[in-house]
Amino acid sequence: MKSKIPFLTRLRYFSVENESVVDRLTGHLLRLRASNGDQIDIDLSSKDEAKIRRRAKLIWDIREGYVSSRTLKREDRERLKSASTGVTLRGPATEHEVDLIGAALHDEMPWMRPVTEKIWLDMRSHLQSGGVGVKFSPTLIVGPPGIGKSHLARRLGELSKSPSMAIDVSATTEGFSVVGSQRTWGSSTPGRPVQAILETGVGNPIVVIDEICKARIVTSSNGANTSVLHGLLGLLEPVSARNWDCPYHQTSFDMSHVNWILTANLNDRLPDALRSRMRIVSVPPLTTDHLVQFAEKEVLKRGLSNEIVEDILRLLSAYPDQHPLRNLRTVTKHLNDIEALCKMPILV
Structure with a gap:
């Protein structure tokens, strides 16, 4: 089951990589004033322009405080942008x-x-x-x-x-x-x-x-x-x-x-x-029965002969109880060696 959840808890990602913040703020102010009147051509005063520049600087300063875009690699910024919409949770649903x-x-x-x-x-x-x-x-x-x-x-x-x-x-x-x-x-x-x-x-x-x-x-x-x-x-x-x-x-x-x-x-x-x-x-050390059960399942999975299980048992009996080599790694290595030999081409 998949479910979207927030992942970025503090980052504010502004999608203005290739656009000027000043241009966007200017356009927003023009549209706002146009919606409040019948004027088609609207001129912004020097006071308006100064306010826009101050607001643009504030936005960039805030953004720099959340993520150092100058030092992050482009691929890192792209991943953050993708994750800003959330991530999924996987696993059983019932x-x-x-x-x-x-x-x-x-x-x-x-x-x-x-x-x-x-x-x-x-x-x-x-x-x-x-x-x-x-x-x-x-x-x-x-x-x-x-x-x-x-x-x-x-x-x-x-x-x-x-x-x-x-x-x-x-x-x-x-x-x-x-x-x-x-x-x-x-x-x-x-x-x-x-x-x-x-x-x-x-x-x-x-x-x-x-x-x-x-x-x-x-x-x-x-x-x-x-x-x-x-x-x-x-x-x-x-x-x-x-x-x-x-x-x-x-x-x-x-x-x-x-x-x-x-x-x-x-x-x-x-x-x-x-x-x-x-x-x-x-978890206690593995018993011989555990190792044999593991070998039986691996032999079946790999399509090997059942006689190999007896070979594994003889191998394990060479080590005393509690020996560090009586483990899954030893059994797996032995099975890998046997499987490699079985797949080796016969030279005529």
Whole structure:
């Protein structure tokens, strides 16, 4: 279901890129005076012209205060102009559709049930209260690597037909990827969530912040600090998210419809202010049964022989319980290798 909602909360976009504000104000005054009398030719006095110039300057000053059009790229201005009419919300339109999504996630990833059940109930409650599209509380998934935390978010996006993205904090420790950067930084850039909303026109994407426990603070050459941890505070707080200041676009957006999933191996490294803004769900390590069930479904999906499942089982038995390699990544890599061999041409 799609529904239009406001996205720009402070920006006033004046569509006067190629027209003079003075000319428009002059034309407006002439039409106004013509409608109040029978005169065809109306001459404006020097006093009128001075007033028009003052009003034009005021309009430009206000506009500059809302968006720095001289420094924004043309494509950025065009995206803001498009978003000024609002963005859409995507996701299930009925509780039955929510139930189908929840059932699919439970079936595909039964070990993630502690998470999927809460998200399923959130989406149901959102629709029951008159909400539109997919919406759930910010959720931190804590568990060992390779249990499918990021995969869950991507599948949720596919099933709900909502855009989804993953930001790996271990590869990008600074906060630029999430909140964007100011013009004082060497290479300014918008945050990926805002950029995705402006590009897709969808206001409730699913954003995954992977391995948030590895986030650190980065300092620029002029002493400015940035961190994913600090940047997320305003985005996860419902009140501040409704009128969130974007450092790149220098205006405010309604980010309260964004769905956040954070993943971590440990949560005790996160500041209390961040943990208090999220629901924390722990997921235990995968059992052999879970890994075999995953392998069976993947073998069927890829059209491979059922005998490969026995091969996977022998592979897993080589690792003791709780070994870090007993995870979905190991199973997926093995299946990828076998699939590549099966597709390899036979040399005669």
